[in-house]
Amino acid sequence: MQFAMPLETASFVNASARRVAMMKQCLDTIPETKRHRVKQLCTTRWVKHHDAVTSFTDLYPAILRCLEQCVDELTDVKTAATARMLLHAIQQPEFVVSAHVLGNVLNLTHGLVELLQSIHHDLLTAIAYVHDLNAVLPRKWEAADESFLNMWQQARHGRSVWHRTHSLPRLNNHHRLRANVPAESPEEYFKRSLF
Numbered sequence: 001m002q003f004a005m006p007l008e009t010a011s012f013v014n015a016s017a018r019r020v021a022m023m024k025q026c027l028d029t030i031p032e033t034k035r036h037r038v039k040q041l042c043t044t045r046w047v048k049h050h051d052a053v054t055s056f057t058d059l060y061p062a063i064l065r066c067l068e069q070c071v072d073e074l075t076d077v078k079t080a081a082t083a084r085m086l087l088h089a090i091q092q093p094e095f096v097v098s099a100h101v102l103g104n105v106l107n108l109t110h111g112l113v114e115l116l117q118s119i120h121h122d123l124l125t126a127i128a129y130v131h132d133l134n135a136v137l138p139r140k141w142e143a144a145d146e147s148f149l150n151m152w153q154q155a156r157h158g159r160s161v162w163h164r165t166h167s168l169p170r171l172n173n174h175h176r177l178r179a180n181v182p183a184e185s186p187e188e189y190f191k192r193s194l195f
Helices: 004-014 017-027 048-060 058-072 077-090 093-117 123-142 146-156 186-194
Strands: none
Touching: 004 017, 004 048, 004 058, 004 077, 017 186, 048 058, 048 093, 077 093, 093 123, 093 146, 123 146, 146 186
Protein backbone atom coordinates (compact mmCIF):
# COMPACT_ATOMS: atom_id res chain seq x y z
CA MET A 1 0.00 0.00 0.00
CA GLN A 2 1.26 3.40 -0.84
CA PHE A 3 0.79 6.25 1.57
CA ALA A 4 -0.97 8.27 -1.15
CA MET A 5 -4.56 7.19 -0.42
CA PRO A 6 -4.51 7.81 3.35
CA LEU A 7 -2.71 11.11 2.69
CA GLU A 8 -5.20 12.21 0.03
CA THR A 9 -8.18 11.08 2.11
CA ALA A 10 -6.97 12.90 5.23
CA SER A 11 -6.23 16.04 3.19
CA PHE A 12 -9.65 15.86 1.54
CA VAL A 13 -11.55 15.44 4.81
CA ASN A 14 -9.54 18.08 6.68
CA ALA A 15 -9.56 20.68 3.87
CA SER A 16 -13.06 21.99 4.50
CA ALA A 17 -14.92 22.93 7.67
CA ARG A 18 -18.06 21.26 6.31
CA ARG A 19 -16.23 17.99 5.66
CA VAL A 20 -14.61 18.12 9.11
CA ALA A 21 -18.10 18.54 10.61
CA MET A 22 -19.34 15.57 8.53
CA MET A 23 -16.41 13.52 9.78
CA LYS A 24 -17.18 14.44 13.40
CA GLN A 25 -20.77 13.29 12.88
CA CYS A 26 -19.53 10.00 11.45
CA LEU A 27 -17.06 9.60 14.34
CA ASP A 28 -19.94 9.87 16.82
CA THR A 29 -21.23 6.56 15.45
CA ILE A 30 -18.03 4.83 16.68
CA PRO A 31 -18.21 5.16 20.47
CA GLU A 32 -15.14 3.02 21.18
CA THR A 33 -12.69 5.35 19.43
CA LYS A 34 -10.80 8.12 21.17
CA ARG A 35 -9.65 9.69 17.92
CA HIS A 36 -11.24 12.90 16.74
CA ARG A 37 -9.67 13.39 13.29
CA VAL A 38 -7.98 11.54 10.51
CA LYS A 39 -4.28 12.20 10.97
CA GLN A 40 -2.27 13.44 8.04
CA LEU A 41 1.10 12.04 7.07
CA CYS A 42 4.16 14.10 7.84
CA THR A 43 6.61 13.78 4.98
CA THR A 44 9.66 14.32 7.19
CA ARG A 45 8.86 12.43 10.39
CA TRP A 46 8.63 8.69 9.81
CA VAL A 47 7.09 8.04 13.24
CA LYS A 48 4.01 9.97 12.11
CA HIS A 49 3.45 7.41 9.32
CA HIS A 50 2.61 4.83 11.98
CA ASP A 51 0.16 7.18 13.66
CA ALA A 52 -1.49 8.09 10.35
CA VAL A 53 -1.90 4.47 9.18
CA THR A 54 -3.19 3.39 12.61
CA SER A 55 -5.65 6.26 12.74
CA PHE A 56 -6.80 5.48 9.19
CA THR A 57 -7.46 1.79 9.92
CA ASP A 58 -9.15 2.60 13.25
CA LEU A 59 -11.41 5.21 11.67
CA TYR A 60 -12.03 3.31 8.43
CA PRO A 61 -15.81 2.80 8.95
CA ALA A 62 -16.29 6.49 9.78
CA ILE A 63 -14.16 7.54 6.80
CA LEU A 64 -16.32 5.41 4.51
CA ARG A 65 -19.50 6.95 5.91
CA CYS A 66 -18.06 10.45 5.61
CA LEU A 67 -17.04 9.95 1.97
CA GLU A 68 -20.45 8.42 1.14
CA GLN A 69 -22.10 11.41 2.78
CA CYS A 70 -19.87 13.76 0.73
CA VAL A 71 -20.85 11.98 -2.48
CA ASP A 72 -24.57 12.21 -1.61
CA GLU A 73 -24.80 15.68 -0.08
CA LEU A 74 -22.16 17.94 -1.60
CA THR A 75 -23.30 20.03 -4.53
CA ASP A 76 -19.86 20.89 -5.90
CA VAL A 77 -19.29 18.45 -8.75
CA LYS A 78 -15.50 18.41 -8.40
CA THR A 79 -15.60 17.76 -4.66
CA ALA A 80 -18.20 15.02 -5.01
CA ALA A 81 -16.15 13.40 -7.79
CA THR A 82 -13.02 13.46 -5.61
CA ALA A 83 -14.99 11.90 -2.75
CA ARG A 84 -16.32 9.20 -5.09
CA MET A 85 -12.80 8.46 -6.38
CA LEU A 86 -11.38 8.20 -2.86
CA LEU A 87 -14.31 6.06 -1.74
CA HIS A 88 -13.80 3.67 -4.63
CA ALA A 89 -10.04 3.48 -4.04
CA ILE A 90 -10.19 2.75 -0.31
CA GLN A 91 -12.88 0.09 -0.74
CA GLN A 92 -10.63 -2.07 -2.91
CA PRO A 93 -9.69 -5.30 -1.11
CA GLU A 94 -6.04 -4.79 -2.08
CA PHE A 95 -6.03 -1.47 -0.28
CA VAL A 96 -7.79 -2.68 2.87
CA VAL A 97 -5.62 -5.77 3.30
CA SER A 98 -2.39 -3.92 2.52
CA ALA A 99 -3.33 -1.20 5.04
CA HIS A 100 -3.60 -3.83 7.76
CA VAL A 101 -0.37 -5.53 6.71
CA LEU A 102 1.41 -2.16 6.68
CA GLY A 103 -0.04 -1.26 10.07
CA ASN A 104 1.22 -4.56 11.48
CA VAL A 105 4.75 -4.00 10.14
CA LEU A 106 4.77 -0.39 11.32
CA ASN A 107 3.76 -1.60 14.80
CA LEU A 108 6.94 -3.66 14.86
CA THR A 109 9.17 -0.81 13.71
CA HIS A 110 7.46 1.97 15.67
CA GLY A 111 9.71 1.66 18.72
CA LEU A 112 12.85 1.72 16.59
CA VAL A 113 11.69 4.77 14.67
CA GLU A 114 10.91 6.63 17.88
CA LEU A 115 14.29 5.63 19.26
CA LEU A 116 16.14 6.82 16.17
CA GLN A 117 14.36 10.17 16.17
CA SER A 118 14.95 10.77 19.86
CA ILE A 119 17.94 12.73 21.10
CA HIS A 120 18.09 10.90 24.44
CA HIS A 121 19.26 7.49 23.25
CA ASP A 122 22.63 6.34 22.07
CA LEU A 123 23.64 4.33 19.04
CA LEU A 124 24.25 1.13 21.03
CA THR A 125 20.65 1.08 22.24
CA ALA A 126 19.42 1.56 18.69
CA ILE A 127 21.66 -1.24 17.39
CA ALA A 128 20.36 -3.58 20.10
CA TYR A 129 16.80 -2.73 19.07
CA VAL A 130 17.65 -3.43 15.41
CA HIS A 131 19.04 -6.84 16.39
CA ASP A 132 15.86 -7.59 18.34
CA LEU A 133 13.79 -6.57 15.34
CA ASN A 134 15.93 -8.76 13.07
CA ALA A 135 15.14 -11.70 15.36
CA VAL A 136 11.38 -10.99 15.40
CA LEU A 137 10.82 -10.50 11.66
CA PRO A 138 12.05 -13.94 10.50
CA ARG A 139 9.84 -15.60 13.12
CA LYS A 140 6.91 -13.58 11.86
CA TRP A 141 7.55 -14.67 8.26
CA GLU A 142 8.04 -18.31 9.34
CA ALA A 143 4.63 -18.22 10.99
CA ALA A 144 3.15 -16.41 7.98
CA ASP A 145 -0.03 -18.48 7.99
CA GLU A 146 -0.95 -17.47 11.54
CA SER A 147 0.32 -13.90 11.21
CA PHE A 148 -1.53 -13.21 8.00
CA LEU A 149 -4.69 -14.98 9.17
CA ASN A 150 -4.87 -12.54 12.07
CA MET A 151 -4.43 -9.55 9.73
CA TRP A 152 -6.92 -11.02 7.22
CA GLN A 153 -9.57 -11.44 9.90
CA GLN A 154 -8.91 -7.95 11.17
CA ALA A 155 -9.31 -6.50 7.69
CA ARG A 156 -12.30 -8.62 6.73
CA HIS A 157 -14.41 -9.28 9.82
CA GLY A 158 -13.15 -6.86 12.44
CA ARG A 159 -14.08 -3.86 10.35
CA SER A 160 -17.10 -5.55 8.73
CA VAL A 161 -17.48 -2.74 6.25
CA TRP A 162 -16.66 -4.36 2.94
CA HIS A 163 -19.66 -4.06 0.70
CA ARG A 164 -18.70 -6.58 -1.93
CA THR A 165 -17.89 -10.24 -2.07
CA HIS A 166 -14.25 -11.16 -2.25
CA SER A 167 -13.13 -13.16 -5.17
CA LEU A 168 -9.83 -13.87 -6.79
CA PRO A 169 -8.72 -11.40 -9.42
CA ARG A 170 -8.49 -12.69 -12.94
CA LEU A 171 -5.21 -14.50 -13.44
CA ASN A 172 -3.33 -14.71 -16.68
CA ASN A 173 0.01 -16.16 -17.68
CA HIS A 174 1.02 -12.92 -19.37
CA HIS A 175 0.44 -10.39 -16.55
CA ARG A 176 3.69 -8.72 -15.67
CA LEU A 177 2.60 -5.43 -14.13
CA ARG A 178 0.60 -6.69 -11.15
CA ALA A 179 0.56 -9.60 -8.74
CA ASN A 180 -0.37 -12.73 -10.65
CA VAL A 181 0.17 -15.52 -8.15
CA PRO A 182 -1.82 -18.74 -8.35
CA ALA A 183 -4.12 -19.22 -5.35
CA GLU A 184 -7.13 -21.24 -4.30
CA SER A 185 -8.84 -18.55 -2.21
CA PRO A 186 -8.79 -14.76 -1.83
CA GLU A 187 -7.01 -15.12 1.51
CA GLU A 188 -4.24 -17.21 -0.05
CA TYR A 189 -3.94 -14.76 -2.97
CA PHE A 190 -3.50 -11.74 -0.68
CA LYS A 191 -1.09 -13.61 1.58
CA ARG A 192 1.11 -14.48 -1.39
CA SER A 193 0.91 -11.13 -3.13
CA LEU A 194 0.97 -8.72 -0.15
CA PHE A 195 2.58 -10.56 2.74
